[in-house]
Amino acid sequence: MKAPFIPENAPYSDTQRAWLGGFFAGMHSHMLQSAGSVDQSNARTLHILYGSQTGNSESLSHDVANSAKSHGLLPMVKSMDEVDVAQLAKMDYLLIITSTYGEGAMPDNAEMLWEAANSDAAPRLENVNYSVLALGDTSYDLFCQAGIDWDQRLEALGAKRIFDRVDCDVDFEAAAEEWISEVVPLMAEGASTVAVVDTAPQASKSAYNRKNPFPAKMSVNRIVTALDSSKETRHYEISISGSDLSYEAGDALCVIPSNCPELVANIIKALGCTGSEQEPVAGELISLSDALQSHFEIKLPSKELVEEIAKRSGDQELNNILSSGDKDQLSNYLWGRDTLDLFLQFPNAEFSAAEFIALLKPLQHRAYSISSSGKAHPDTVHLTVASVRYDAHGRNHKGVCSTYLADLVGEETDVRVFFTPNNNFRVPNDDSLPMIMVGPGTGIAPFRAFLQEREFRKANGKNWLFFGDRNASTDFIYREEIEAMQSSGLLTRLDLAFSRDQEEKIYVQDRMKQSGAELWAWLEQGGYFFVCGDAYRMAKDVDKALHEVIQQHGNKTLLEAVDYVNQLKKDKRYVRDVY
Ligand SMILES: Cc1cc2nc3c(=O)[nH]c(=O)nc-3n(C[C@H](O)[C@H](O)[C@H](O)COP(=O)(O)OP(=O)(O)OC[C@H]3O[C@@H](n4cnc5c(N)ncnc54)[C@H](O)[C@@H]3O)c2cc1C
Ligand SMILES: NC(=O)c1ccc[n+]([C@@H]2O[C@H](COP(=O)([O-])OP(=O)(O)OC[C@H]3O[C@@H](n4cnc5c(N)ncnc54)[C@H](OP(=O)(O)O)[C@@H]3O)[C@@H](O)[C@H]2O)c1
Ligand SMILES: Cc1cc2nc3c(=O)[nH]c(=O)nc-3n(C[C@H](O)[C@H](O)[C@H](O)COP(=O)(O)O)c2cc1C
Incomplete structure (x- = not known):
């Protein structure tokens, strides 16, 4: 209203x-x-x-x-x-x-x-x-x-x-x-x-939240990229049956992970501990091993830990970087290095279990844009997650939560989850309005949900998806579903940008510009413009391309295009879910 x-x-x-x-x-x-x-x-x-x-x-x-x-x-x-x-x-x-x-x-x-x-x-x-x-x-x-x-x-x-x-x-x-x-x-x-x-009842908050997550069961864990792909993306289905929880297309599911047991064991070894040392955590004494498994971020080193390692090791390079205050230099140095890398690199920086724990940050949940519609799938939540795995500094490294979901959650294990609503990022109430969705890589997640939602609502508005990833033969995730949506007419337009299928990179924003006249026409018809995925590179370039399209095809100056985009934002017709 x-x-x-x-x-x-x-x-x-x-x-x-x-x-x-x-x-x-x-x-x-x-x-x-x-x-x-x-x-x-x-x-x-x-x-x-x-x-x-x-x-x-x-x-x-x-x-x-x-x-x-x-x-x-x-x-x-x-x-x-x-x-x-x-x-x-x-x-x-x-x-x-x-x-x-x-x-x-x-x-x-x-x-x-x-x-x-x-x-x-x-x-x-x-x-x-x-x-x-x-x-x-x-x-x-x-x-x-x-x-x-x-x-x-x-x-x-x-x-x-x-x-x-x-x-x-x-x-x-x-x-x-x-x-x-x-x-x-x-x-x-x-x-x-x-x-x-008066004391009329308050709108009830969910019984489940960050402090009281729902113990859910995972029913599907399927790799959706090809086995010979250069990346690994998985589709998960998590049951919320019996929880009284519900969600809207556009919301995120937060997952509370635990750390990789092998990493925990290697850190305990590097500390010279056994793992059975009892440490106070949140008012309770628990073993070092349990503390590192479930309570603390042990992959990404905290700033305090890096500073203490520099101090105790006396390493000149690291100390110079820290004292220079050059944040870019520090993040370049730390890129791909985890806590264990630092311990292996500086064995003379010694810590007791208690000293180490005091320098750690609490283990945080990770958010995932939900890739199903709560109307079409009231009992399950679908996620589309890129598994973070890379080699650096002579070791395999794994992202905490994406590989917890991929490797550690079994049929018998509960995944602790809670929802975060994203009230701005929603299928338009008006079913007749066009939706333009830009979602390369895992950015496709909420748009799969949006399309399911529109199908469920029998909405007659036009839908345009810009999707892409590295290679079409290996990374065109949900291909059959997407093609079926095209055949049924649910997906009015599909523009694909597979960046590594040719010498020159082609990205979603290139496709936007190639179809600029039509994109402008959809915006003028009251279309919504949604973006999801990488915040640091893709979303910035897509924003720039959107301004260019409006300038060129709306016949506007740059300032007028900026005003036009600001109005879209004010009307909640340009919304982003980027990370
Ligand atoms: C609102 C929101 C929605 C999101 N939705 C999705 C989604 O739908 N799907 C999805 O997959 N993700 C999504 N994410 C991202 C997700 O929350 C996690 O950040 C992601 O899964 C990585 O978490 P992780 O615990 O596996 O990795 P972490 O343990 O957090 O490790 C990631 C870190 O590893 C390092 N790293 C990663 N790759 C490399 C490399 N190649 N070389 C060197 N170092 C590297 C970097 O320091 C990086 O910051 C979303 C995030 C937000 C905030
Ligand atoms: N910080 C990093 O270096 C880095 C690297 C990878 C992923 N990530 C993060 O990992 C998560 C999941 O990634 P994802 O699986 O969704 O895939 P992604 O890494 O976002 O890649 C999806 C597609 O976007 C392309 N892309 C790269 N730069 C782009 C740009 N400036 N504009 C438009 N498209 C661009 C990629 O091409 P190319 O890869 O061929 O360039 C690929 O084809 C995201 O959070 C992402 O930010 C971070
Ligand atoms: C992609 C991304 C970028 C962030 N950048 C910063 C940052 O530059 N500085 C900071 O202090 N916090 C940053 N944060 C942390 C958020 O501010 C923090 O999670 C906050 O609780 C989110 O609150 P919100 O849900 O109200 O947006 C970032 C989080 C994400 C996911």
Whole structure:
């Protein structure tokens, strides 16, 4: 449902206007979601804006809203792409919760507001009282950069920081909870009237989440690339039967892996330990072997571990790189090197079991875009996963989670999973609108789900898939299904780009440009443009190609093409699921 226009001269206070706007924005702006009836008269509105790619910040925004209600505030939760910078200036009480993506970049839904707020034309924000909660991951160079940028920019525009920014690492729950418990009472301080909120039941959250994953059974584990392919991609089916869980096409399934037993054994050996040493983990004493198997990231070395190895080994090259502060040089050095490589390379850097554990990060789940429609397959979740396997520094290396799924999960083993919704990345509600889907490699996953969904809904809108990978003969995954969708008319257009079948690389963006006139026509017909897959190279080049197509075939200047693309983003007709 779209928010109705509320005329400027309508008899509402700013608070009421905001409340009404938020109320009608319904599904999109989740103001007081399921709060029951509210007496909104003159109560203080707390604006909660989130920038989120995979739902963590969004979900925390709703936790803040619940806390705000209990403090007599009127919370208004919005995604950053639902407000403009002029509205920002009117938000007297503002909390920003944002993750960081790409390399220190904003999540997609925060990008436009950030550009406007960061421009010379941005309004002053003297009335705004704010605080920022930043989500990130310390394994990235630019930790929590988006939150840092917002915090600094709001201050520069005159806004008053009423509580210091909190930067959260991957285990964000405790830090976020503390920030909420401190910041919300401050936001309520001095408010003369409180909102009266009844105790109508809240929208129920799933019983299963990151802290309480569902133990699922895997029913299918099938290689979908040819055996002589240069890569290995697998199709999995995971049963959620009996869980009460459901999902939408576009959502991701998160998998909590355990580490490869061989890697665990080799690290224990390199440490000079037996594995039976008892170590305290999360308030319990467990064996070193169990700790390394299930609790800690032991493949990718943490920054702290690398620094300590450099110190204890005294290695000049590594110490020089670290002291230079050159992050590119460090990531080149670490590319393909895991913790065991470093131990084997620097045997004189010795650690006790406890010292080693203290330098590790907790083992994290990995997200996978679901490749089935929950309507067509309510009891199973399909995944399409590239197994990370490579040789480097004289050893075979395996990605933790992709090879856990491939090699370690058997019929008898449970896979611990939970869902993350991706509310922006959805099959259009209007079944007649065209969908353009760009998904090379494993990027095809959500589009298989989208096409199943459209088939299930008997949607009559046109569907165009851009797919590719290295070689057609070995890497054309789901080929039979895709060709059947073409024959049935479900797939209106299919453009393929197999990069290594000829001397010159051909990529999906080349195919987009070759069919630019038709692509432009589909956009003008109200088409949605979806991108999934590699964030660092493909998604950037596809974005550039999209601008070029719009410029050339829409007869626009570059600035006009940028505006056109921004409008697509605002309308949620250009959305990405990239990693
Ligand atoms: C929202 C989202 C959706 C996703 N959907 C999918 C999906 O549908 N399908 C899918 O396959 N993945 C998907 N991913 C990626 C997935 O989450 C994992 O990142 C991926 O499976 C690798 O995890 P891993 O544990 O196997 O590898 P890790 O143990 O995390 O190791 C990966 C690391 O190994 C190193 N490495 C990898 N290849 C090489 C190489 N050739 N040479 C040297 N070093 C190398 C790099 O340091 C790399 O960062 C998605 C990610 C996100 C965030
Ligand atoms: N960081 C890395 O170096 C690296 C390498 C491989 C995969 N990955 C990651 O591994 C995951 C799974 O990969 P995947 O199986 O989905 O396949 P993928 O590695 O994304 O490759 C799929 C196809 O995209 C092509 N491609 C490469 N660069 C491109 C670009 N700039 N624009 C458009 N297409 C491009 C590849 O061609 P070519 O390979 O022939 O160039 C291949 O044909 C992703 O997360 C990906 O980011 C990372
Ligand atoms: C592709 C990708 C890139 C990321 N880049 C960064 C980064 O540059 N800096 C950082 O601190 N965190 C980074 N993160 C971590 C996320 O910010 C973190 O997982 C956060 O909890 C996600 O919250 P969200 O679900 O609200 O988007 C990245 C995560 C992914 C998957």
